[in-house]
Amino acid sequence: MSTESPNDSSGGIARKTNKEVNIPLVEPSVEEPAASSSHNQPPKQSGSSDLLPTQYKQNPNANIGSTQKSASQTPVSFERGQGTKPQLPQQTLSSPKTKPTDNVTQSEPPVVRLLDEEVLQKSRSLWREVEPKDMNDRVEHVATDHKIQDGMQIVAASRRGKSHAQDGKYREDAFSLAISGDWLVAAVADGAGSKPMARVGAQVASQAAIDHLCQTLSKPPKDDDTIKHLRGALTGALVHALACVSAEAAYRGSQVDVNDFASTLLLLAYRQTSGNPLVGIAQIGDGGIAAMLKSGQCALLGKADHGKFAGEALFLTSGETMLTWVNRVQILELTEPVHLVLVATDGVLDDFTPSFGTLANLFHEIEPIREATAPEEWLSSWLTYEKRSSFDDRTMAVLFPRSMS
Amino acid sequence: MGSGRQTSRRLPVYILADRSGSMAGEPIVAVNQGLQLLKNDLEGEPRAVETVWISVISFGGQAQVEVPLTELMAFNAPTLNAEGSTPLGEALRLLNRSIDNDIIVTTGVHTGDYKPLIFIFTDGDPTDDWRTPARELKQRTQAKTANIIAIGCGPSVNVNNLKEITESVMLMENATSGSFTSLAIWMSQSIKGVSMKAGTMNSSTGSSGAPPAPIDLPPPPGPGFKIVL
Numbered sequence: 001m002s003t004e005s006p007n008d009s010s011g012g013i014a015r016k017t018n019k020e021v022n023i024p025l026v027e028p029s030v031e032e033p034a035a036s037s038s039h040n041q042p043p044k045q046s047g048s049s050d051l052l053p054t055q056y057k058q059n060p061n062a063n064i065g066s067t068q069k070s071a072s073q074t075p076v077s078f079e080r081g082q083g084t085k086p087q088l089p090q091q092t093l094s095s096p097k098t099k100p101t102d103n104v105t106q107s108e109p110p111v112v113r114l115l116d117e118e119v120l121q122k123s124r125s126l127w128r129e130v131e132p133k134d135m136n137d138r139v140e141h142v143a144t145d146h147k148i149q150d151g152m153q154i155v156a157a158s159r160r161g162k163s164h165a166q167d168g169k170y171r172e173d174a175f176s177l178a179i180s181g182d183w184l185v186a187a188v189a190d191g192a193g194s195k196p197m198a199r200v201g202a203q204v205a206s207q208a209a210i211d212h213l214c215q216t217l218s219k220p221p222k223d224d225d226t227i228k229h230l231r232g233a234l235t236g237a238l239v240h241a242l243a244c245v246s247a248e249a250a251y252r253g254s255q256v257d258v259n260d261f262a263s264t265l266l267l268l269a270y271r272q273t274s275g276n277p278l279v280g281i282a283q284i285g286d287g288g289i290a291a292m293l294k295s296g297q298c299a300l301l302g303k304a305d306h307g308k309f310a311g312e313a314l315f316l317t318s319g320e321t322m323l324t325w326v327n328r329v330q331i332l333e334l335t336e337p338v339h340l341v342l343v344a345t346d347g348v349l350d351d352f353t354p355s356f357g358t359l360a361n362l363f364h365e366i367e368p369i370r371e372a373t374a375p376e377e378w379l380s381s382w383l384t385y386e387k388r389s390s391f392d393d394r395t396m397a398v399l400f401p402r403s404m405s
Numbered sequence: 406m407g408s409g410r411q412t413s414r415r416l417p418v419y420i421l422a423d424r425s426g427s428m429a430g431e432p433i434v435a436v437n438q439g440l441q442l443l444k445n446d447l448e449g450e451p452r453a454v455e456t457v458w459i460s461v462i463s464f465g466g467q468a469q470v471e472v473p474l475t476e477l478m479a480f481n482a483p484t485l486n487a488e489g490s491t492p493l494g495e496a497l498r499l500l501n502r503s504i505d506n507d508i509i510v511t512t513g514v515h516t517g518d519y520k521p522l523i524f525i526f527t528d529g530d531p532t533d534d535w536r537t538p539a540r541e542l543k544q545r546t547q548a549k550t551a552n553i554i555a556i557g558c559g560p561s562v563n564v565n566n567l568k569e570i571t572e573s574v575m576l577m578e579n580a581t582s583g584s585f586t587s588l589a590i591w592m593s594q595s596i597k598g599v600s601m602k603a604g605t606m607n608s609s610t611g612s613s614g615a616p617p618a619p620i621d622l623p624p625p626p627g628p629g630f631k632i633v634l
Contacts, residue, residue, distance in 0.1 A: 126451035389413035
């Protein structure tokens with residue numbers, strides 16, 4: 001989903017500063033709740049699920065801090081399986097499967113498919129939550145935060161994924177939120193999975209970026225040019241994050257290398273003034289930053305990053321990232337107020353878009369956060385949704401207007 | 406490329422099993438038991454349960470797809486019979502065709518399957534034209550669109566042939582039931598290892614791309630096995 005190429009579609013959601021470039025609409029307006037997922041029934045309760053840690057079970061009776069306005073009230077089970085229409089009769093796990101046709105011909109026997117729910121029933125009995133043995137650099141398995149500033153609020157939640165729980169590892173995602181004068185700022189980072197100090201890298205990078213953003217944005221802009229000021233603040237935040245991560249590596253001695261602290265980094269800075277909202281973003285690596293406007297239009301801001309070779313991961317500490325800071329920062333003046341803005345790691349984003357739905361679907365799923373009395377708890381709970389093949393750490397920051405009481 | 410969309414990301418595993426005449430008796434029985442053991446062992450790992458899909462292609466006299474790409478919980482280990490020559494080339498052709506048909510490639514717009522893992526087991530020289538499909542297959546490893554491991558068993562196997570297919574070659578001394586048990590567990594550990602990493606690695610390990618490092622394989626199962634460097 002590229003937002004870089006200008007096109008002529010009218011109704012682009014933003015004007016890029018200093019240029020009249022319309023960000024092309026990438027999602028249709030949301031007229032009504034997305035029909036693609038049928039979340040009305042709770043998943044089947046399997047007998048063995050009572051033995052499991054509760055963190056990852058769907059509890060349809062849980063009513064965590066949300067006032068009930070929308071149809072999907074509780075954190076929903078992200079069940080795509082019910083939508084698939086296999087060619088064959090569905091078979092449960094207990095019944096024998098079709099035997100493949102015999103060896104004479106080369107025609108392929110029909111493939112037996114199972115519902116995702118049947119597979120999840122099995123894996124539910126296998127998932128464990130293991131406490132890490134490493135007592136250094138401990139990170140809580142769940143973290144939340146919530147900040148309010150006049151008409152806007154920003155909420156974040158981050159959870160250790162099932163895979164790290166299974167292996168007795170720590171959460172490797174991190175985030176930081178802050179308010180600086182008129183600005184609401186957020187940083188989200190995903191530590192590189194293969195690196196031992198990834199969790200430290202993510203924590204340091206996200207906090208350092210926010211420190212720098214706050215420090216810079218709290219000063220008045222030189223020459224009264226807010227756009228340049230914001231661009232400088234975001235670029236500086238990336239560089240400062242790298243400097244702090246490098247310093248951390250150096251501090252820990254010659255046995256470690258700065259690459260051990262690799263992480264992605266996504267930044268958001270938002271200011272609502274009398275005019276249109278001003279949004280600044282910066283991104284290194286995967287995950288994404290997206291906005292839904294009041295009219296329902298959705299778009300990805302910035303773009304996910306891959307290395308030179310397709311699929312190669314790119315990090316704050318990657319050599320390739322150097323000198324590309326300028327290209328990674330984007331300033332947007334939105335043409336209408338925001339409804340929701342989110343910053344998320346791939347652990348969440350990849351479960352929704354582009355492969356398994358649209359951005360609009362994702363925004364619809366998190367809509368209830370706007371009316372929740374404890375939105376950070378709501379978000380933290382929503383992040384426990386169950387989806388097949390999705391077991392990475394999940395982190396999201398959400399910015400939205402306060403409903404005026 | 407891959408037919409339509411899946412509801413979740415898959416780790417496709419292809420197993421090419423030699424069932425030529427020389428495998429008759431204890432070896433083929435052990436292979437069949439090994440495949441069952443592989444399934445049972447994988448079913449203990451939740452990441453494998455959710456992501457692994459398996460296909461078995463056999464070659465002996467003829468080559469055929471015994472089991473098309475099937476999710477682990479629905480996979481039934483086939484019962485192979487040993488007979489005939491060693492048409493490895495035909496099996497490789499079937500494999501290439503399967504990969505082209507089955508695998509959903511990651512594009513800019515759509516995240517596809519994880520990089521397929523392919524195990525090729527043989528106990529002797531191929532008896533058909535195998536170099537062409539082998540070259541096509543090797544190109545996939547070079548383009549980093551698949552991980553291939555060849556396992557050669559017994560004294561008649563030709564290591565150089567296997568090296569033409571892939572850099573990762575392991576040799577098995579004997580075709581005993583104990584060896585196949587060890588091999589099956591080793592394969593299961595390899596697959597589990599990939600399924601564990603796949604779900605938390607950054608930036609898509611889809612089949613059109615790759616993490617820069619090759620996959621970590623567990624050490625060889627024991628005495629009687631050696632990795633060919």
